[in-house]
Amino acid sequence: MTIQQPVEPVPPTSGGRVAASTSTSSRGTRILGFAVLAGLVALVIFGVFISPPDAELGETIRILYMHVPTVSAAYVAFVVTAIASGMYLWRRSEFWDLLGASSAELGVLFFALTIFNGMMWGKITWGVFWRWEPRLTTTTVLFLTYLGYLAVRQVPSNVRTRGTVSAVIGILAVVNIPITHKAVDWWRGLHQEKTIFGTVDPDMRGTQLFTAYLALVVFLGLFVWLLIHRFRLAWLTERAEDRGLDTAIAERRAEA
Amino acid sequence: METTPVVRLRDAVAVVGRFPALAGVDLDVDAGEIVLVRGPNGAGKTTLLRMCAGLVPIVSGSAEVLGVDVVASPAAVRRRVGLLGHATFLYADLTVEENLAFWTRAAGARRADGRAALDRLGVPERVHGLAVRSLSTGQRRRVSFAAMVARRPELWLLDEPHAGLDASGRDIVDSLIGDAVAAGATVMFASHELDRAEDVAHRSVTLAGGVIAGTATGPDASDRPDPIEGAAG
Amino acid sequence: MIRDAALVAGKDLRLEWRSRVGIGQVLPFAVLCVLLFAFALDPDRNILERATAGLFWMIVLFAAVLTVQRTFAVEGDDGVLDALRLSGLSPASIYLGKVAALIAQLVVLEVVLAVAMAVLYDTTFRGWLLVAGIAGLATLGIAGAGASYGVVGLRLGGAETLLPLLLLPLLAPVLIAATRGFDIAFGRAAGPGWPWAALLGIFAVVYLGLGAILFRPLMEDA
Numbered sequence: 001m002t003i004q005q006p007v008e009p010v011p012p013t014s015g016g017r018v019a020a021s022t023s024t025s026s027r028g029t030r031i032l033g034f035a036v037l038a039g040l041v042a043l044v045i046f047g048v049f050i051s052p053p054d055a056e057l058g059e060t061i062r063i064l065y066m067h068v069p070t071v072s073a074a075y076v077a078f079v080v081t082a083i084a085s086g087m088y089l090w091r092r093s094e095f096w097d098l099l100g101a102s103s104a105e106l107g108v109l110f111f112a113l114t115i116f117n118g119m120m121w122g123k124i125t126w127g128v129f130w131r132w133e134p135r136l137t138t139t140t141v142l143f144l145t146y147l148g149y150l151a152v153r154q155v156p157s158n159v160r161t162r163g164t165v166s167a168v169i170g171i172l173a174v175v176n177i178p179i180t181h182k183a184v185d186w187w188r189g190l191h192q193e194k195t196i197f198g199t200v201d202p203d204m205r206g207t208q209l210f211t212a213y214l215a216l217v218v219f220l221g222l223f224v225w226l227l228i229h230r231f232r233l234a235w236l237t238e239r240a241e242d243r244g245l246d247t248a249i250a251e252r253r254a255e256a
Numbered sequence: 257m258e259t260t261p262v263v264r265l266r267d268a269v270a271v272v273g274r275f276p277a278l279a280g281v282d283l284d285v286d287a288g289e290i291v292l293v294r295g296p297n298g299a300g301k302t303t304l305l306r307m308c309a310g311l312v313p314i315v316s317g318s319a320e321v322l323g324v325d326v327v328a329s330p331a332a333v334r335r336r337v338g339l340l341g342h343a344t345f346l347y348a349d350l351t352v353e354e355n356l357a358f359w360t361r362a363a364g365a366r367r368a369d370g371r372a373a374l375d376r377l378g379v380p381e382r383v384h385g386l387a388v389r390s391l392s393t394g395q396r397r398r399v400s401f402a403a404m405v406a407r408r409p410e411l412w413l414l415d416e417p418h419a420g421l422d423a424s425g426r427d428i429v430d431s432l433i434g435d436a437v438a439a440g441a442t443v444m445f446a447s448h449e450l451d452r453a454e455d456v457a458h459r460s461v462t463l464a465g466g467v468i469a470g471t472a473t474g475p476d477a478s479d480r481p482d483p484i485e486g487a488a489g
Numbered sequence: 490m491i492r493d494a495a496l497v498a499g500k501d502l503r504l505e506w507r508s509r510v511g512i513g514q515v516l517p518f519a520v521l522c523v524l525l526f527a528f529a530l531d532p533d534r535n536i537l538e539r540a541t542a543g544l545f546w547m548i549v550l551f552a553a554v555l556t557v558q559r560t561f562a563v564e565g566d567d568g569v570l571d572a573l574r575l576s577g578l579s580p581a582s583i584y585l586g587k588v589a590a591l592i593a594q595l596v597v598l599e600v601v602l603a604v605a606m607a608v609l610y611d612t613t614f615r616g617w618l619l620v621a622g623i624a625g626l627a628t629l630g631i632a633g634a635g636a637s638y639g640v641v642g643l644r645l646g647g648a649e650t651l652l653p654l655l656l657l658p659l660l661a662p663v664l665i666a667a668t669r670g671f672d673i674a675f676g677r678a679a680g681p682g683w684p685w686a687a688l689l690g691i692f693a694v695v696y697l698g699l700g701a702i703l704f705r706p707l708m709e710d711a
Contacts, residue, residue, distance in 0.1 A: 144658040155645045165641050168703045183662035252279040255465035335577035343568025349507045358500050362576040
């Protein structure tokens with residue numbers, strides 16, 4: 001996503017032309033990117049080598065270091081989408097529309113990662129890829145819900161309709177999160193043994209706890225970095241379309 | 257004396273999908289005027305009328321209809337205009353009577369207004385109980401017109417009002433337009449039937465390539481050289 | 490506003506009666522599902538009676554998707570959607586009218602379905618108060634959410650295939666709560682049934698409220 005020449009960051013709220021910028025990176029994102037990269041390296045070292053196996057979970061706690069942050073990042077993403085949806089319906093600015101859509105894409109990505117490493121954990125611990133335990137089930141339902149959001153954005157329509165419809169779906173979907181949680185927890189929580197999926201295990205000590213928090217910080221940083229790039233990409237795409245519109249207007253007038 | 261124009265467009269650009277159907281329209285229409293919108297197919301006449309009805313947004317420029325900014329409050333505009341389009345705006349499976357009853361009550365008009373409008377448009381009683389689906393095109397057009405007329409809109413936006421009607425129907429349309437203006441409404445209509453339309457209209461504007469390319473007033477309009485003739489389109 | 494909503498609901502139901510899609514197509518579809526599940530799950534294995542609650546609500550959800558599609562498909566022809574936007578009816582009253590018409594159709598569906606299952610699966614419906622409460626609240630929620638997503642499909646230019654993908658994941662908690670509630674009512678599961686009803690009630694209130702508010706931007710925008 002980066003090219004050779006350093007370029008000014010695209011100010012997200014400006015409505016002006018972005019003639020010179022052909023890259024979505026900036027000094028800010030490069031610094032953040034390096035920090036995240038360093039964090040990931042540190043995480044691998046701590047997660048795989050330094051932190052000890054857990055008393056209850058054994059080596060599988062290492063998957064937890066990734067699992068909790070991915071689901072947390074996904075929830076952050078959907079909260080961002082919900083807020084952006086509300087702001088779009090209020091203010092009708094392109095910024096909120098693109099922010100909501102970019103965030104939702106990342107949310108779906110992180111949900112997919114969560115489900116995937118949840119299944120990995122399950123295979124190791126239970127011997128099967130799937131068990132109907134609350135967190136995994138809820139995540140899958142929400143994953144499908146937001147896939148619907150992405151599907152809506154793919155349908156060809158004019159920009160304003162797409163923005164309005166996406167914003168409405170964003171709000172309706174986020175409201176369903178606590179309700180689904182409650183329903184699934186009541187339902188599965190009665191039968192299943194409580195698994196460690198969920199919050200950071202309070203019994204973690206020392207290096208384990210440190211690694212868990214490090215993972216959370218690193219993944220949230222990764223999410224922010226991805227969000228900035230994805231947003232700028234969407235922004236530049238819209239600017240390119242705008243320029244296409246000016247050409248189209250000129251051609252249209254020439255019909256006369 | 258009213259000085260606010262009923263329709264006031266400045267450099268209005270309207271986009272359908274990504275296509276700029278209106279590429280910068282400037283237009284003023286005063287209260288009580290009858291304005292004919294002419295132009296070749298694809299010029300943007302339908303979009304212009306729909307935009308004035310508040311159904312198509314503009315992406316740049318300004319549009320004020322009946323004193324209301326169409327971008328800021330489209331709903332306030334919509335309930336005061338009447339649109340006759342290419343679609344019937346009727347529920348095909350409901351009868352003529354049921355359609356009129358629904359649309360008049362939705363607009364806050366009385367059922368009697370609906371019946372009176374049907375009579376005015378020459379829709380015979382025996383047809384009132386038939387489903388719209390089983391009517392001929394011309395009859396459906398009359399019913400659509402009646403549904404619009406019954407609401408007594410302040411601004412009439414008619415997309416080819418004479419199309420699909422027989423001779424008596426066209427006469428009715430002309431007299432309806434005259435009566436509406438006499439009662440204080442304003443009429444903007446698009447038509448390809450230039451002879452007839454220019455008799456009715458106070459003035460005409462020509463739309464081409466998404467912009468207003470010319471304007472003419474009075475019955476002499478047909479004598480002016482048509483700037484569109486021979487151009488691509 | 491109530492009067493306008495009643496006007497819209499009356500129009501919808503009259504259209505439905507005229508075209509007979511609900512009666513002629515959706516109800517037979519539901520009964521067909523009852524049969525098909527019997528073929529799939531084998532009546533001799535004692536599964537059908539135990540699974541009644543789940544199968545009931547699954548069929549209701551599928552039929553609800555069809556009903557919602559139909560309710561909004563009629564607004565897609567002949568420019569009628571534009572006419573509604575021009576009509577002066579407030580979006581909230583159009584929404585409530587649509588919801589009311591959906592509820593009426595869903596209630597008919599549920600009654601017919603219950604009868605079919607009582608006969609074919611030999612189920613005894615017990616705990617009538619809880620059953621009625623659960624079914625009523627679930628139906629409110631389904632209609633409320635369905636009306637919102639139905640108009641989304643309409644605004645996107647008839648993307649009907651999208652509706653199941655949008656609506657069904659959203660209704661997952663309704664399915665869970667309604668099925669558990671029914672199981673408890675039938676005496677097949679232990680525990681209090683009213684918490685499930687409360688959850689359904691919350692869902693219904695939230696989605697009806699949001700639906701009424703959000704209908705405006707969906708209708709207003711061109």
